[in-house]
Amino acid sequence: MGEHRPAVTTRDDRRPAGSPVRPILALVAAAALPLAFLVVFFVLPVAGMLQLGFWPDQRSGGGPDLSGFAEVLGRARTQRIIGFTVATAAAAAGLTVLLGVPAAYTLYRLALPGRAVLRALVTVPFVLPTVVVGVMFRSLLAEGGPLGWLGLDGSPVAILAAFVFFNTAVVVRTVGVRWESLDHRAEQAAAALGASPWTVFRTVTLPALGPAVWSAASVVFLFCATAFGVVLVLGGLRYGTVETEIYLLTTTLLDLRGAAVLSVLQFVAVVAMLAVTAAIQRRSAPGTRRPAGHPSVLPVTRAAIPALAVTALVVLLVLVPVGSLVLGSLRRGSEWTLANYTALAGASPAAGLVAPVWSAVETSLRVAVDATVLAVTLGLLVSVVVTRRPRSASGTRALQVLDGAFMLPLGISAVTVGFGFLVTLDRPPLDLRSSPILVPIAQAMVALPLVVRTLAPVLHGIDDRQRQAAATLGASPWQALLAVDAPAIRRPLLAATGFALAVSLGEFGATSFLVRPDRQTLPVVVYQLVGRPGAENFGTGLAAAVVLAVLTSVAMAVVERLRVSSVGAF
Amino acid sequence: MPRRGWAGALAAVALVTAVGGCSLGTGSTGAPGPSGTTGASPSGGGTAAASRAAYRCGPGRTEVLVAAHDSFSLSPELLAAFTAATGCTATVLKSGDAGALTNKLVLTKASPIADAVFGIDNTFAGRAVGAGLLAPYAAPLPAGAAPHALPGAGAAVLTPVDYGDVCVNIDTAWFAAKKINPPVTLEDLLAPQYRDLFVTPGASTSSPGFAFLLATIGKYGPDGWADYWKKLRANGVKVVAGWEDAYTVDFTASGKGTRPIVLSYASSPPFTIPKGGSTPTTAALLDTCFRQVEYAGVLAGAKNPDGAKAFVDFLLSAPVQQAIPDSMYMFPVDSSIPLPKDWAAWAKVAPKPFDVPAAQIEANRDGWLRQWTDLTSG
Numbered sequence: 001m002g003e004h005r006p007a008v009t010t011r012d013d014r015r016p017a018g019s020p021v022r023p024i025l026a027l028v029a030a031a032a033l034p035l036a037f038l039v040v041f042f043v044l045p046v047a048g049m050l051q052l053g054f055w056p057d058q059r060s061g062g063g064p065d066l067s068g069f070a071e072v073l074g075r076a077r078t079q080r081i082i083g084f085t086v087a088t089a090a091a092a093a094g095l096t097v098l099l100g101v102p103a104a105y106t107l108y109r110l111a112l113p114g115r116a117v118l119r120a121l122v123t124v125p126f127v128l129p130t131v132v133v134g135v136m137f138r139s140l141l142a143e144g145g146p147l148g149w150l151g152l153d154g155s156p157v158a159i160l161a162a163f164v165f166f167n168t169a170v171v172v173r174t175v176g177v178r179w180e181s182l183d184h185r186a187e188q189a190a191a192a193l194g195a196s197p198w199t200v201f202r203t204v205t206l207p208a209l210g211p212a213v214w215s216a217a218s219v220v221f222l223f224c225a226t227a228f229g230v231v232l233v234l235g236g237l238r239y240g241t242v243e244t245e246i247y248l249l250t251t252t253l254l255d256l257r258g259a260a261v262l263s264v265l266q267f268v269a270v271v272a273m274l275a276v277t278a279a280i281q282r283r284s285a286p287g288t289r290r291p292a293g294h295p296s297v298l299p300v301t302r303a304a305i306p307a308l309a310v311t312a313l314v315v316l317l318v319l320v321p322v323g324s325l326v327l328g329s330l331r332r333g334s335e336w337t338l339a340n341y342t343a344l345a346g347a348s349p350a351a352g353l354v355a356p357v358w359s360a361v362e363t364s365l366r367v368a369v370d371a372t373v374l375a376v377t378l379g380l381l382v383s384v385v386v387t388r389r390p391r392s393a394s395g396t397r398a399l400q401v402l403d404g405a406f407m408l409p410l411g412i413s414a415v416t417v418g419f420g421f422l423v424t425l426d427r428p429p430l431d432l433r434s435s436p437i438l439v440p441i442a443q444a445m446v447a448l449p450l451v452v453r454t455l456a457p458v459l460h461g462i463d464d465r466q467r468q469a470a471a472t473l474g475a476s477p478w479q480a481l482l483a484v485d486a487p488a489i490r491r492p493l494l495a496a497t498g499f500a501l502a503v504s505l506g507e508f509g510a511t512s513f514l515v516r517p518d519r520q521t522l523p524v525v526v527y528q529l530v531g532r533p534g535a536e537n538f539g540t541g542l543a544a545a546v547v548l549a550v551l552t553s554v555a556m557a558v559v560e561r562l563r564v565s566s567v568g569a570f
Numbered sequence: 571m572p573r574r575g576w577a578g579a580l581a582a583v584a585l586v587t588a589v590g591g592c593s594l595g596t597g598s599t600g601a602p603g604p605s606g607t608t609g610a611s612p613s614g615g616g617t618a619a620a621s622r623a624a625y626r627c628g629p630g631r632t633e634v635l636v637a638a639h640d641s642f643s644l645s646p647e648l649l650a651a652f653t654a655a656t657g658c659t660a661t662v663l664k665s666g667d668a669g670a671l672t673n674k675l676v677l678t679k680a681s682p683i684a685d686a687v688f689g690i691d692n693t694f695a696g697r698a699v700g701a702g703l704l705a706p707y708a709a710p711l712p713a714g715a716a717p718h719a720l721p722g723a724g725a726a727v728l729t730p731v732d733y734g735d736v737c738v739n740i741d742t743a744w745f746a747a748k749k750i751n752p753p754v755t756l757e758d759l760l761a762p763q764y765r766d767l768f769v770t771p772g773a774s775t776s777s778p779g780f781a782f783l784l785a786t787i788g789k790y791g792p793d794g795w796a797d798y799w800k801k802l803r804a805n806g807v808k809v810v811a812g813w814e815d816a817y818t819v820d821f822t823a824s825g826k827g828t829r830p831i832v833l834s835y836a837s838s839p840p841f842t843i844p845k846g847g848s849t850p851t852t853a854a855l856l857d858t859c860f861r862q863v864e865y866a867g868v869l870a871g872a873k874n875p876d877g878a879k880a881f882v883d884f885l886l887s888a889p890v891q892q893a894i895p896d897s898m899y900m901f902p903v904d905s906s907i908p909l910p911k912d913w914a915a916w917a918k919v920a921p922k923p924f925d926v927p928a929a930q931i932e933a934n935r936d937g938w939l940r941q942w943t944d945l946t947s948g
Contacts, residue, residue, distance in 0.1 A: 052677070138819045143828035232775060232811045248774055251670040253936055254697070334825055422674055426681045433683050434635060434663050515637065515665045515674065515683055528640065531814040532899070534841040538818050
């Protein structure tokens with residue numbers, strides 16, 4: 001890395017690169033806002049819950065009590081739960097790679113008609129509310145369901161299937177984007193030298209894809225190890241994960257010590273995963289990247305049949321649960337009807353809701369817009385900061401830590417954060433516990449890492465020499481930022497906005513653990529409708545879920561049209 | 571890259587920001603009642619509430635914050651009548667199920683999140699009372715409500731508002747079609763002809779599931795219930811996570827399920843009256859029930875204690891008691907309130923539900939749940 005230009009600088013902007021103090025100050029200033037947000041709405045709440053768990057007698061002068069570690073980790077139940085969490089998450093990561101890599105090939109390397117639609121389709125599950133998907137999976141797999149003969153209900157296989165359903169998109173997008181951007185001349189050269197397609201894949205393509213595969217697999221592992229709603233519904237109680245155990249310990253047993261031990265365990269595991277991912281990504285050689293230009297695609301040939309078959313399986317795995325959701329919404333009892341959809345407009349007391357479901361759509365959109373503004377603004381700042389290239393090793397390390405810190409909310413229990421809000425944000429100026437603003441904040445916390453992962457790679461990919469060239473031509477750093485970075489990030493910014501909107505619209509876990517004012521978001525309304533007696537409520541709940549799925553899909557389809565490859569990739 | 575494109579993107583982001591700005595603005599004002607409903611609904615509700623309004627909000631403090639469980643639901647008209655009668659505006663904060671609600675209040679005891687609470691039930695009342703999170707206030711009880719009050723110290727801080735019986739339900743149509751005599755008691759569920767026919771939500775993840783565990787503890791005692799569950803498991807009971815799962819996926823009356831016996835509520839049968847029919851296709855077994863009573867109270871350290879008292883009184887007023895069956899699926903504690911037609915005909919109250927005292931539940935919840943979890947898993 002040669003010379004360095006400050007990203008944001010002070011008035012003395014014609015200075016040549018060299019003064020190390022001011023750029024650092026500017027970086028710190030740009031990082032301060034998102035960092036403050038992270039500290040107040042994530043670190044403090046989590047720390048507050050840990051403190052209650054390990055230091056219950058603080059007010060009466062007692063010391064911290066760490067004996068809980070040995071006791072909680074010694075329980076046979078805890079060990080079984082940890083074992084199950086690790087095993088299912090690892091199996092899910094492996095399966096999504098096996099399915100996702102061929103699908104990535106089909107959807108990103110082959111000239112397949114309609115591949116844009118298929119790419120959007122496989123991303124839809126990622127933004128669906130987990131509870132609804134859980135209920136739909138169960139109605140497929142339960143004894144009387146269409147797939148009941150498989151005997152999978154309440155088995156770990158059902159949980160695995162749901163994990164694969166939700167997360168295949170992560171592998172497809174991450175690996176697909178990387179695959180598309182490879183310099184394919186190396187493959188062509190190998191083929192010209194007589195290597196079979198399989199040998200080319202094994203010796204040239206796969207090593208180049210390796211980092212992306214590992215990265216995707218570790219993120220899938222992370223998502224699965226912290227999955228909540230879907231495990232609760234599909235696990236049939238025989239199988240619990242660390243996350244469902246934290247929920248049980250906190251909301252039913254009020255065993256804060258046990259919950260704190262498991263939260264720390266989760267935290268350590270997440271940090272380890274992030275460190276491994278970062279190390280793997282750092283080893284990825286930038287030299288293998290394709291020169292700029294339109295991605296080349298391959299014609300669909302007979303050799304692609306296995307990959308096409310796997311892709312068909314992936315599409316089927318998405319379509320079957322989504323299809324059964326749509327069919328379910330068109331039935332009431334044993335009749336076909338649109339009544340569930342017309343019921344969305346009414347506020348009949350029998351539906352148990354005081355306002356029409358449509359008003360929840362409006363609430364959801366408003367909350368999602370707020371969350372999106374927050375997530376995109378903060379995410380942009382974070383991305384700009386973490387993609388600067390400081391000359392010192394310590395500066396580089398600081399930025400890596402910062403980058404990782406904003407990924408942490410993905411891996412920490414929503415229960416812990418939700419309860420933590422209550423015990424820490426309890427005095428002015430931050431007495432926000434009952435404020436409606438906490439809902440968009442919690443959703444922004446979920447969307448923020450995804451925004452950073454969309455924007456940072458784009459900024460990182462900009463050749464620093466372009467900025468230097470601009471500076472040589474007399475541009476101030478601000479002008480360089482506008483002339484070089486801004487055009488490159490225009491579409492990604494829009495795409496990240498759409499993605500954040502879709503994720504916020506579907507967000508259920510964090511929202512449901514907050515204290516919420518009496519205006520509910522759509523996923524919460526869906527959950528409440530499904531949880532009330534009467535075929536009418538269940539059907540209306542499914543119809544509302546379909547509306548939600550359509551909203552998130554439209555947002556994702558718009559994102560897909562923007563062709564920003566880093567969306568949803570890790 | 572053309573500049574115009576960037577300007578468009580900036581404009582789009584700015585638009586989103588503008589919309590976001592406004593929604594943040596309206597979002598933080600709090601009051602949920604849509605404007606214009608206040609005048610539209612005198613309908614007796616206002617006057618009835620007014621006649622009871624012993625407590626009012628002073629001019630300085632008109633907002634009363636109510637922490638409630640997720641199933642809380644009252645019409646904007648009723649809440650507007652409350653404002654008309656007392657000068658208080660109620661803002662309802664939904665905080666999870668009865669367990670999560672109680673635990674949140676226990677954790678925030680030092681600086682309470684609300685003034686009043688509704689939705690602590692008898693399975694968590696022991697914890698709420700023991701933790702001292704409530705201020706003394708017991709509203710004057712309407713006719714027939716006294717038997718639902720907590721015994722001992724609890725009665726001084728928690729006021730019963732509604733109740734419901736958690737009972738085993740059966741698909742009567744299924745049993746008639748198969749010409750099998752349906753079960754009647756808990757003991758019957760162990761019989762071989764009901765093998766693999768029963769589904770229940772789990773005690774650790776569902777509040778009706780926990781109520782059913784308490785029914786078996788009430789029936790077989792602290793020493794006998796584990797044995798009952800072993801036999802239940804040997805007879806093929808299916809344990810799922812939530813009520814919605816058991817009732818909408820596994821129960822035969824939902825259309826697709828394969829199990830005609832399900833744990834639900836005594837008030838569930840009216841919801842299974844087929845379109846155009848007059849009789850439900852399911853029934854509740856009234857000898858298998860545990861009674862859940864839901865309470866309201868004033869939180870210790872409330873900023874608006876008078877408003878909180880007014881809200882507790884409001885929950886016992888005739889219009890709210892009358893609205894409870896349709897909006898929250900529970901029976902009102904006021905026995906003088908006429909029930910909705912279908913309820914009067916088909917939602918029965920268990921004559922002698924099983925009982926486990928709140929203090930005993932609080933002392934043993936942990937141990938029972940861990941033991942139950944071990945019995946039903948692995």
